[in-house]
Amino acid sequence: MLPYLPLLIVFGVAPSIYALDLAFTNVGGGWVGFHNFVRTYNDFRFLSAFRHVLVYTCVWLGALIVFVVGLALLLHGRANRVSATFRFLFYMPGALAGSAAVLVWLFMLDPSVSPGSFLLHHVLGADIFAQSIAPGNLPFIFAMIAFWTGAGGWIVVMYGALNTIPHDLEEAARIDGAGPITIALRLKLPLMRKWIAYMVILSFATGTQLFVEPQIVQTASFGLVPDTWSANQLAYQLAFRYADFNGAAAIAVDLLMIGLVGAVLIVTRSGLFRTDD
Amino acid sequence: MRLRVVGLGVRLTVLAMFAVFFIAPVVWLVLAPTKSDKALITSSPFSFGDFHHVALAWKHLDAFSSHIFRRWIGNTLFYAVSATAITLVAGVPAGYGLAIGRFPGRKLVLSLTLVVMIVPGAALVLPIFLELNAVHLIGSSLSVILPFAFFPFGVYLAYLYYATALPPSLLDAARVDGCGELQTFLRVALPLAKPIVALVFFFSFVADWNNFFLPYVVLADSNQYPITVGLWDLLSSTPSFNPAVGGGGQSVKIFKPELALATLIAVVPVAIVFLFSQRALVRGLVGGAVKE
Numbered sequence: 151m152l153p154y155l156p157l158l159i160v161f162g163v164a165p166s167i168y169a170l171d172l173a174f175t176n177v178g179g180g181w182v183g184f185h186n187f188v189r190t191y192n193d194f195r196f197l198s199a200f201r202h203v204l205v206y207t208c209v210w211l212g213a214l215i216v217f218v219v220g221l222a223l224l225l226h227g228r229a230n231r232v233s234a235t236f237r238f239l240f241y242m243p244g245a246l247a248g249s250a251a252v253l254v255w256l257f258m259l260d261p262s263v264s265p266g267s268f269l270l271h272h273v274l275g276a277d278i279f280a281q282s283i284a285p286g287n288l289p290f291i292f293a294m295i296a297f298w299t300g301a302g303g304w305i306v307v308m309y310g311a312l313n314t315i316p317h318d319l320e321e322a323a324r325i326d327g328a329g330p331i332t333i334a335l336r337l338k339l340p341l342m343r344k345w346i347a348y349m350v351i352l353s354f355a356t357g358t359q360l361f362v363e364p365q366i367v368q369t370a371s372f373g374l375v376p377d378t379w380s381a382n383q384l385a386y387q388l389a390f391r392y393a394d395f396n397g398a399a400a401i402a403v404d405l406l407m408i409g410l411v412g413a414v415l416i417v418t419r420s421g422l423f424r425t426d427d
Numbered sequence: 428m429r430l431r432v433v434g435l436g437v438r439l440t441v442l443a444m445f446a447v448f449f450i451a452p453v454v455w456l457v458l459a460p461t462k463s464d465k466a467l468i469t470s471s472p473f474s475f476g477d478f479h480h481v482a483l484a485w486k487h488l489d490a491f492s493s494h495i496f497r498r499w500i501g502n503t504l505f506y507a508v509s510a511t512a513i514t515l516v517a518g519v520p521a522g523y524g525l526a527i528g529r530f531p532g533r534k535l536v537l538s539l540t541l542v543v544m545i546v547p548g549a550a551l552v553l554p555i556f557l558e559l560n561a562v563h564l565i566g567s568s569l570s571v572i573l574p575f576a577f578f579p580f581g582v583y584l585a586y587l588y589y590a591t592a593l594p595p596s597l598l599d600a601a602r603v604d605g606c607g608e609l610q611t612f613l614r615v616a617l618p619l620a621k622p623i624v625a626l627v628f629f630f631s632f633v634a635d636w637n638n639f640f641l642p643y644v645v646l647a648d649s650n651q652y653p654i655t656v657g658l659w660d661l662l663s664s665t666p667s668f669n670p671a672v673g674g675g676g677q678s679v680k681i682f683k684p685e686l687a688l689a690t691l692i693a694v695v696p697v698a699i700v701f702l703f704s705q706r707a708l709v710r711g712l713v714g715g716a717v718k719e
Contacts, residue, residue, distance in 0.1 A: 153513075154521030154582060158536065161577035162543040165554035172557060221445060224438050239446045242453060245698040248637040249655045253690045254452050256668055257459070263683060265455055265472035279668065302449065330434070352545065359549035362639045366659055370668035385553050386644065395557055402553040406546070413545035423541055423583075 166406060172399035186400035190388070195378045196401075202289060202364075203380050207357030210293035214353055218301055219346065222308035223334045237309060241302030251299045252366040259283060259291065283371055288379070292363045304349055311345045312338055348420050355412030359405055361386070381405055459687035460484045464667075467683050484688045487680040491661070496689065498650060499657035506568065506642070506653055507635035510575030514631045515624060518578060522585020522623075523616050527598065537586070544579035552640045559645060570645040571653070575635045581627035588623040589616065629704050636697050654693045661689055 176182045190196055221240070225233045246254060259282040261267040276282040283291065315338060323333050364379040365386075378384040381401060389398035417423055459467060461476035470476070488496050524530075525537050543551075555574050556565070564570045593616065601611045639655040646652060649660055663669055665681040 153517035155536070157513075157517055157573070157577040158539060158543070158579070160558075161551075161555060161574045162539065162579065165551055165558045168558045168561065169554035217445070221442070224442055236442050236446060240449050242698075242701065243449050245701040246453070246694050247697075248639045249658045250637075250690050250694045253658055253662065253686065254456055256662075257455065257683065257687065258452050260668070263459075263467045263472065265451055298449065298452070355545075356547040356549070359547045361549055361552075365643075366662065369659060369663045372669065382549060382553070382640075389553065389556070395560070398553060399557055402550070402557070406550045406554065409546040409550035410542065413542045416545050417538070417541050 169399045169402050169406065172396050173403045176396055182396075186396045187404070190384075190397045190400045193384070193397075195376070195384050196381075199378055199381045199384045203358050203360055206289040206292050206360060206380075207354055209289055210296050210357055211350060211353055213293060213297050214301060214304065214349060215346065217297070218304045218308055218349070219339070219342065221301075222305050222312060222342075223338060225305070225309055226312040226338070227330070233309075237302070237306050239302075240305050243298050244300065244303050247299045249362055249366055251295055252363050255291070255295050255298070256367070256370055279370075280372065280374060283367060283374065285375070288364070288367070288375065291367075292360065295363055296357070300353075307349075308342060308345055311342050315341055344420060344422065348416060348422055351412045351416050351420075355409045358408050456687055456691055460684050460691060462684060464682040464684055480684060481688065484684040487682075488685045488689055491664075491679055491681055491685075492649070495649065496657065496661075496692075499652050499654040500692070502568075502651060503636060503653040503655070506571050506575060507632050510572045510578075510635050511628055511631040513572070513576035514578040514581050515627060517576065518581035518627060519585045519617070519620060519624060520612065521582045522587075523589050523612060523620075525582070525586045526589035526593070527595075527616075540579040540582050540586075544583055548634075548638070549640050552644055555641065556644045565645055566647050566651070568651060571642050574641060575631075575638070578627075578631050578634070581631055584627055584630075585620065585623050588620060593619060625704075629700055633697055633700055658689060658693055661686060 173186050174181060174183065176185075225236055243251065256279075258264050258266060259270065259276075260279040261270045261277055261282065262279070264270060270276045270282055274282055274284075274287055276284070320333060320337065323337055328336065359382055360380040361382040364375060364383055365377075368375040368377050368379065368383075378387050382405060385398045385401035385405070388394040388401065455472055458473060458475055460481045461478065462470060462474070463476070463480055466476055466480075525533060525540075551574075559565050559570045597615060598611055601615045606614060636653075637655060638653075639659070642651075642653050643656050643659070646656070649657075652660060661681060664679055665683075665686060667681075667683045667686060
């Protein structure tokens with residue numbers, strides 16, 4: 151117990167409290183109420199950053215819900231070895247999380263080397279790299295990268311949840327004349343609800359924190375992508391370029407609140423985590 | 428019957444299409460370093476070049492900024508291994524204490540652990556930066572290792588394991604035999620926790636290895652970068668994606684094959700961990716949640 155408590159306090163609790171303290175004070179440490187929040191809200195980059203992040207998160211969540219649930223249902227009921235192979239293939243890109251995945255996708259989005267150059271041409275209308283990362287495409291591109299690295303894990307989780315459905319329940323439904331689609335919609339989907347809710351809340355909270363992807367793409371974009379594309383990037387720029395730690399803290403607190411609300415919802419409502427015996 | 432065959436065909440086609448989406452970029456990445464920068468554009472994306480080009484790409488990559496690439500890999504190993512070691516030393520006894528002990532504040536510590544575990548890591552990066560900045564720890568390797576070492580998920584896994592899989596009678600037996608609390612933990616509980624130690628090691632190692640945001644924010648000297656931030660540094664020094672670098676790229680000789688090789692090397696350790704612990708890692712996503 152002893153060595154863990156200081157870590158929990160110093161890197162779990164204290165940063166949050168310190169950020170709160172900074173967010174409600176000025177450089178001199180004087181109490182300023184919500185001034186920093188209002189000030190950063192009125193920053194011309196604030197709303198667009200949050201809008202970007204929101205669009206990205208919605209696209210990503212939509213893809214996760216439709217494809218993860220769909221693919222898990224498709225995999226369920228396949229011969230075991232076929233299904234295991236597919237699950238492994240879907241899951242493998244998870245090893246490339248973080249900056250490596252973004253680099254891989256920079257290549258994939260560069261029509262000159264990408265194996266999908268015909269898709270880039272027909273779907274995005276892009277013949278050169280700069281057109282691929284046009285501002286309107288970015289939320290979709292980031293959502294795709296996040297989906298590419300993370301969806302496989304969720305598919306495996308959903309598949310696991312599906313396997314808990316008692317076999318005789320499915321059998322009974324079949325005898326009652328339910329086809330595979332009816333069984334999927336009426337029986338399997340409701341039993342996955344808890345896991346889907348968990349995935350949605352967790353991904354929503356994670357999605358709003360987006361930083362790595364836009365930060366790296368911005369480096370490769372020749373000034374095309376602003377360095378304050380996402381909310382976390384804006385906070386980072388406030389702290390690093392303008393040394394406005396109070397403003398950065400205010401945005402960090404905004405984001406932290408989203409994460410906290412999500413976490414508390416999951417812990418208290420989902421029943422997936424054990425907090426007592 | 429015919430309808431079923433068609434249904435099966437549709438199912439398999441959809442699955443195969445997604446498999447291509449997930450795997451094609453990985454295959455491309457593995458093949459890319461075998462080709463020259465020019466061949467990457469002219470030859471078919473999935474063709475194999477030759478090993479000579481891999482060696483050449485490595486030569487250029489290794490020469491970049493006087494062997495800094497090796498340094499980045501070394502740094503990453505150092506950060507990930509030392510943080511994971513602290514995670515284990517601090518986390519496993521903590522999980523044990525939370526599961527076995529009855530002390531005031533236990534529920535509070537447990538709830539805090541859970542909440543911090545689920546709050547996305549990125550939400551805490553800037554607050555941690557602001558805090559470290561206030562105590563002037565920025566730029567030290569401790570500013571990466573210590574926050575990495577705080578790994579509530581590991582504590583929760585250990586807690587869950589001790590709370591569900593360890594029979595209390597075993598501990599009582601040890602105590603009757605004259606073991607003190609510390610000895611009971613070291614002699615009985617710890618040896619039983621081998622699977623959980625392995626699990627926590629994997630999760631913590633992978634999370635630390637892949638982390639970009641925190642080291643990016645708290646480290647200033649490129650000699651201290653882990654490989655994730657190193658890749659970004661490499662990207663910003665090549666004209667391949669960053670025309671601003673212009674002629675500078677010619678002198679550093681970092682082009683697409685070198686960049687692909689660097690990315691590949693950067694993910695190999697994690698890919699190996701993934702291959703060997705697929706099932707275990709999946710349990711991590713479920714957050715060690717209630718039995719499936």
